[in-house]
Amino acid sequence: MLRIKNLHARVEGKEILKGINLTIRDGEIHALMGTNGAGKSTLSNVIVGHPKYEVTDGSITFNGQDLLSMTPEERSHAGIFLSFQSPVEIAGVSMTNFMRAAVNARREALKQEPLKSTEFLKLMRDTQKLVDIDKKLVSRSVNEGFSGGEKKRNEIFQMAMLQPTFCILDETDSGLDVDALRVVADGFNKLRTPQTSALVITHYQRLLDYIRPDFVHVLLDGKIVKTAGPELAKEIEDNGFDWIKE
Amino acid sequence: MSLEQSYIDLYAANRAKLLAGAPDSLNQYRDAAMEAFSTQGFPAKKVEDYRYIDVRAAFDGKQNYSMLLKATPLTAIKGNPISVNNTELLNRYYNKVADNHDPITALNTALTQECLCIYLTKNQQLEKPIELNDIFAAGVDQMEHKRILIILEEGASAVLLLHYMTRDKYHYLATQVIEVFVGDNATLQLYELEETHTSCTRFNNVYFHMGRYATVKHNNISLFNGTTRNTIKAYLKGEFGEVTLNGCVMADKNQTVDNNTLIRHEVPNCTSHELYKYVVDEQSVGAFAGKVYVAEGAQKSVSKEVNQNICASDEARMYTQPMLEIYADDVKCSHGSTVGKLDEMALFYLRQRGIPLAEARMLLMQAFVGQVIDEIPITSLCDRLHIMIEQRLKGELDQCVGCARCNK
Numbered sequence A: 001m002l003r004i005k006n007l008h009a010r011v012e013g014k015e016i017l018k019g020i021n022l023t024i025r026d027g028e029i030h031a032l033m034g035t036n037g038a039g040k041s042t043l044s045n046v047i048v049g050h051p052k053y054e055v056t057d058g059s060i061t062f063n064g065q066d067l068l069s070m071t072p073e074e075r076s077h078a079g080i081f082l083s084f085q086s087p088v089e090i091a092g093v094s095m096t097n098f099m100r101a102a103v104n105a106r107r108e109a110l111k112q113e114p115l116k117s118t119e120f121l122k123l124m125r126d127t128q129k130l131v132d133i134d135k136k137l138v139s140r141s142v143n144e145g146f147s148g149g150e151k152k153r154n155e156i157f158q159m160a161m162l163q164p165t166f167c168i169l170d171e172t173d174s175g176l177d178v179d180a181l182r183v184v185a186d187g188f189n190k191l192r193t194p195q196t197s198a199l200v201i202t203h204y205q206r207l208l209d210y211i212r213p214d215f216v217h218v219l220l221d222g223k224i225v226k227t228a229g230p231e232l233a234k235e236i237e238d239n240g241f242d243w244i245k246e
Numbered sequence B: 001m002s003l004e005q006s007y008i009d010l011y012a013a014n015r016a017k018l019l020a021g022a023p024d025s026l027n028q029y030r031d032a033a034m035e036a037f038s039t040q041g042f043p044a045k046k047v048e049d050y051r052y053i054d055v056r057a058a059f060d061g062k063q064n065y066s067m068l069l070k071a072t073p074l075t076a077i078k079g080n081p082i083s084v085n086n087t088e089l090l091n092r093y094y095n096k097v098a099d100n101h102d103p104i105t106a107l108n109t110a111l112t113q114e115c116l117c118i119y120l121t122k123n124q125q126l127e128k129p130i131e132l133n134d135i136f137a138a139g140v141d142q143m144e145h146k147r148i149l150i151i152l153e154e155g156a157s158a159v160l161l162l163h164y165m166t167r168d169k170y171h172y173l174a175t176q177v178i179e180v181f182v183g184d185n186a187t188l189q190l191y192e193l194e195e196t197h198t199s200c201t202r203f204n205n206v207y208f209h210m211g212r213y214a215t216v217k218h219n220n221i222s223l224f225n226g227t228t229r230n231t232i233k234a235y236l237k238g239e240f241g242e243v244t245l246n247g248c249v250m251a252d253k254n255q256t257v258d259n260n261t262l263i264r265h266e267v268p269n270c271t272s273h274e275l276y277k278y279v280v281d282e283q284s285v286g287a288f289a290g291k292v293y294v295a296e297g298a299q300k301s302v303s304k305e306v307n308q309n310i311c312a313s314d315e316a317r318m319y320t321q322p323m324l325e326i327y328a329d330d331v332k333c334s335h336g337s338t339v340g341k342l343d344e345m346a347l348f349y350l351r352q353r354g355i356p357l358a359e360a361r362m363l364l365m366q367a368f369v370g371q372v373i374d375e376i377p378i379t380s381l382c383d384r385l386h387i388m389i390e391q392r393l394k395g396e397l398d399q400c401v402g403c404a405r406c407n408k
Ligand SMILES: Nc1ncnc2c1ncn2[C@@H]1O[C@H](COP(=O)(O)OP(=O)(O)OP(=O)(O)O)[C@@H](O)[C@H]1O
Pocket: A011, A012, A016, A034, A035, A036, A037, A038, A039, A040, A041, A042, A043, A052, A085
């Protein structure tokens, strides 16, 4: 599904990613851990095509397509979704208008008819129940005045609306209380198909109890320095990163 | 021959016809107004109030404008608040708040042919809003000098929408002066909506004279235009008056919108609010100058002025100049203005969800100016304007006549 080769990337002239190699196959869940500032969010932003991040070397293919030559919206239509570490607030744009535009843009890209208004509203309602997000949140402006946890829930709601095939969860667990964490993880698991794959960025073992990874990678200073099975997450939780650095 | 001279000559040549076609109540002011105009001339760019617009270029005779010379006074319909050249009203109110210190007003007073009067008697409540469609459809390049008088006697209330439109592709040059008298305890909502084309030039001077406990909500929406200058002056003359001057501007192509407002707190205990938002895109120019003046002794004045702008392209220009001039000590006044770009983070967020860049930009612009529309208390008008703004941003209202970009 996703193949990253020797990826180097800069932001504001500073090299952050220094040769990332990572392959994620259909249906696989990969966890990505690492110290603050190691470059985890940078990697997510590069995958979704944020214009501030400049790729200086390497390649990314997604289902065989050259991802780096695609616009952010094309990457989205191809099935890539990023649950942002810090979702932005967009005053004056209602969740409904936002989601209608997003759902129909994707449908257009897939050469499907736009949803009728009633169909769309039903999809909103059903999805809102599925991920157990408050109806009131969905009727407000995008993330405006949402609490940290509500923003994360809203990311999962959008994910459910758009049904991506490859999801990046960038610290979606941070700021969630225990119940919310379970709801969010359940939401994700319900959406999963056998083909859905994910890159789950987290600092904590607890999310990985709900979303079981096939692999755990450690990113330090712009490079993946260790890859192992799920037990690695437990080791990091107990012992930190110092033992890997050496 | 100077540019001014051509207008002086125009007046001289048409004076007899103008006098014959209009009542004394209009005619009596013409000569003095022309005199005031010729003394001052068109304001140069160095004149403070006209820094951001090239008035001379707007009035220069490149286009061979014909002047409308019709005089067909409508007969007043009983109970209808609208009439034309109503002598009784003109005698009491005409040219009482407008003044010749502004050369555009002076020119208008000299050349106007008729005055539309909207009159509400004491305690008269207009049940339904009145929409006046002012349609430019002359079939030739034309110059027009329009005059409107709006009078709300004590305790009256009304909602008015003035909708400026073009129906053909000719060049228009228009001056307009609106004098508004809002009596004690009277309430007026006045909406002005411009939806003209890129070869339409409008100079619109609006004067509000407000009594005790009078309320005015003015909302000035520039949806599509060529070159527009709105000069809006609100005089708070009675205590506990409250005025709101709001506006929003969407400009692109080679459009220019210059809004110049003045709110004068002349007595104590009045409140004023002002919210103007602009989105200027492509090669357009936006200007906002908002002055709040608090006279000596006008204690407990409260005023809040906000001007927020987005320059959506590198070539668009926005000038903003909020001003406070305060001669009383017990007042609460604030003003602020910002000029920014579209929020890059928000744009990217929308694109990550699959919304194409152009549509994402549109959503953000619509949300930005939409805040001004949301302040309108009439739901149906509010909804209609939101839809119009969406259509406008989608390019569905575009009317380009020889515009630099489209050249249609
Ligand atoms: N838009 C940006 N502008 C400037 N510097 C940036 C930007 N984005 C990331 N950086 C820098 O790049 C480095 C890596 O940041 P990144 O956000 O990728 O770290 P991270 O691994 O996600 O950390 P955390 O665990 O704290 O979320 C940091 O030094 C950060 O300051």
